[in-house]
Amino acid sequence: MHLYFVRVQESVHSREIDRHSHRNLLNRKGGISKLVSMEKHTVQKPSEQFKLLPKVINGGIAGIIGVSVVFPLDLVKTRLQNQVIGPGGERMYTSMLDCFRKTYRAEGYFGMYKGSAVNILLITPEKAIKLTANDTFRHYLSTGPGQRLPIQREMLAGGLAGACQIVVTTPMELLKIQMQDAGRVATAAKEAGKTVPKVSAWSLTTDLLRKRGILGLYQGTGATALRDVTFSVIYFPLFARLNDMGPKREDGSSVFWCSFLAGCVAGSTAALSVNPFDVIKTRLQVIKKAPGEPTYNGVFDCITKTMKNEGPTAFFKGGACRMIVIAPLFGIAQTVYYLGVAEWLLGLK
Numbered sequence: 001m002h003l004y005f006v007r008v009q010e011s012v013h014s015r016e017i018d019r020h021s022h023r024n025l026l027n028r029k030g031g032i033s034k035l036v037s038m039e040k041h042t043v044q045k046p047s048e049q050f051k052l053l054p055k056v057i058n059g060g061i062a063g064i065i066g067v068s069v070v071f072p073l074d075l076v077k078t079r080l081q082n083q084v085i086g087p088g089g090e091r092m093y094t095s096m097l098d099c100f101r102k103t104y105r106a107e108g109y110f111g112m113y114k115g116s117a118v119n120i121l122l123i124t125p126e127k128a129i130k131l132t133a134n135d136t137f138r139h140y141l142s143t144g145p146g147q148r149l150p151i152q153r154e155m156l157a158g159g160l161a162g163a164c165q166i167v168v169t170t171p172m173e174l175l176k177i178q179m180q181d182a183g184r185v186a187t188a189a190k191e192a193g194k195t196v197p198k199v200s201a202w203s204l205t206t207d208l209l210r211k212r213g214i215l216g217l218y219q220g221t222g223a224t225a226l227r228d229v230t231f232s233v234i235y236f237p238l239f240a241r242l243n244d245m246g247p248k249r250e251d252g253s254s255v256f257w258c259s260f261l262a263g264c265v266a267g268s269t270a271a272l273s274v275n276p277f278d279v280i281k282t283r284l285q286v287i288k289k290a291p292g293e294p295t296y297n298g299v300f301d302c303i304t305k306t307m308k309n310e311g312p313t314a315f316f317k318g319g320a321c322r323m324i325v326i327a328p329l330f331g332i333a334q335t336v337y338y339l340g341v342a343e344w345l346l347g348l349k
Contacts, residue, residue, distance in 0.1 A: 052132065052136070053342070053346070054340070054342035054343045054346060054348060055128075055131065055132040055135055055342070056128045056132050056342075057128075057341075057342035057345070057346075058131070058336055058340070058341055058342040058343075059124075059127040059128035059129070059130065059131040059132055059333075060123075060124035060125070060127060060128045061336050061341055061342065062127055062131070062332060062333035062334070062335075062336035063123035063124055063126060063127030063128070063333065064120055064123060064124060065332050065333075065336060066123075066127075066328065066329040066330070066332040066333050067116070067119050067120055067123045067329070068116075068120065069328060069329075069332065070324075070325045070328055070329050071112070071113055071116045071119065072100070072112035072113065073321055073324055073325045074119075074180070074325045075103070075112055075113075075114065075115070075180045076096055076099045076100055076103070076318075076321055077318040077321040077322050077325055078176075078177055078180040078181055078282060078318070079092075079093060079099055079103070079180065079181060079183075079184045080093060080096065080099055080317050080318040080321060081278070081279045081282045081283070081317045081318040082181050082184065082282060082283060082286055082293075083184065083317075084290075084292075084293050084294070084309070084310070085310055092184060092187065092188065096318075096320065096321050100112075103183060106183060106187065107183050111183060114179045114180055114182060114183065115175070115176040115177070115178070115179030115180045115201070117201065118172060118175045118176050118179065118201045119172060119176050122168055122171070122172035123172070125168050126165055126168040126169050126172060127333060129161075129164050129165045129167075129168060130161055130162070130164070130165045130232070131161075131333065133160065133161035133164040133165070134157055134158055134161035134232070134236050137156070137157035137160050137161060138153075138154070138157045141153040141156065141157055148244075149240075151237055154236060154237035154240060155233045155236075155237050157236065158232040158233050158234075158235060158236030158237060159229050159232055159233045161232050161236065162225075162228040162229040162230075162231060162232030162233065163225065163228075163229050165228060166221065166224055166225050166228060169224055169228060170217070170218050170219075170220065170221050170224045171217035171218065173220075173224060173281070173285060174217060174218075174219055174220065174285045174287075175201045175204060175205065175217075177282060177285050177286060178199065178201075178204055178285075178286070178287055178288070179201055181286060182196075182198070182199065182288075184290065185288055185289070185290045186198075188290035188291060189290060189291055192290075192291040192292075194291060196288065199288075204287075205217065219284065219285055219287075220281050220284040220285040222298070222299055223277060223280045223281035223284050223285075223299050223302075224281050226277045226280075226281070226299070227274050227277035227278050227280075227281050230273070230274045230277060231270045231271070231273075231274045232270075234266075234269065234270040234273055234274070235266050235267060235269075235270035235330070236266075238265075238266040238269060238270065239262050239263060239266035239267075239330075239334065242261075242262035242265055242266055243258060243259060243262040243334075243338075246258030246259075246261075246262065254338045256335060256338075256339065259331075259334045259335045259338040259339075260331045260332070260334065260335045261331070262334065263327075263330040263331035263332070263333060263334035263335065264327040264328065264330065264331035265327075266330065267326040267327050267329065267330030267331065268323040268324075268326055268327040270326070271319075271322045271323050271325070271326035271327070272319055272322070272323050275315065275316055275318070275319040275322055276315035276316065278318075278322060279306070279314065279315050279316075279317055279318070280299055280302045280303060280306075280315075283296060283302055283306070284296055284298075284299070284302055294309065
């Protein structure tokens with residue numbers, strides 16, 4: 001009992017010494033107020049390093065510039081993916097250049113930009129969500145300041161970003177594809193002795209909402225998710241690795257040409273990898289078919305009928321065109337994003 005009492009006294013005495021030493025330490029450093037101030041500063045610093053608004057604005061600006069530059073290529077890609085080879089091997093377009101030539105001859109310069117208004121209107125939230133979500137998920141999946149994110153976490157962040165954008169991408173792609181493919185369908189109908197009434201994006205939207213409600217705008221969501229999630233899983237980790245290999249500015253940010261090249265290479269690689277999913281998505285989202293073209297009842301039905309009627313090469317229709325579209329699109333997007341245009345506009349460092 002005496003031994004226990006002595007140990008208790010020693011423990012209390014040691015605690016008093018510790019408190020006294022800690023108090024002296026605080027006094028030597030300027031007191032409790034400075035310590036609290038330092039702790040608050042430490043807590044606030046990470047949030048100051050991750051600003052959401054500039055990322056959203058940069059994503060929107062990047063999307064508008066990118067789409068405006070590459071939209072004619074995207075239109076050609078859509079028409080090449082939708083055309084079906086006839087029984088005798090006949091086809092409307094024999095190549096990408098042939099599609100350009102025939103589209104320009106039949107519909108003029110502005111015909112190459114059919115559906116661009118819808119795309120430009122919705123590309124801002126789409127690209128803002130995609131790029132911002134990826135940075136947000138990378139931020140919260142980070143293992144520590146200054147440490148490289150493991151490849152598994154990079155892929156997870158990219159996949160989650162791709163899933164987030166579907167809410168905007170699906171209706172945007174649905175409306176855009178109808179407008180882009182309208183010229184091909186009208187030409188095919190004319191050759192078959194039929195006529196197809198012209199539609200606008202607005203009339204199509206109101207018609208879908210009246211007949212099927214909001215779900216009408218989400219036709220092909222499964223195929224869109226399959227394409228966009230897979231694309232983002234490949235693109236973002238590859239871009240991050242390529243971008244890190246290049247030179248940096250004094251503040252640690254990437255240089256112009258490095259971000260552009262990394263975006264082009266990563267974008268074209270991911271685009272070719274998911275092209276089969278893009279073909280499926282494009283065909284499922286076409287509402288008005290040309291005479292004689294098959295209809296599809298979902299992803300697996302589309303895969304089965306395409307494989308049976310056209311063979312495996314059909315899944316890579318428009319692949320080269322899609323690579324040419326995606327490469328500059330993401331190269332421009334990443335360049336605008338890393339140049340910090342929004343930060344300059346908002347007066348942020």
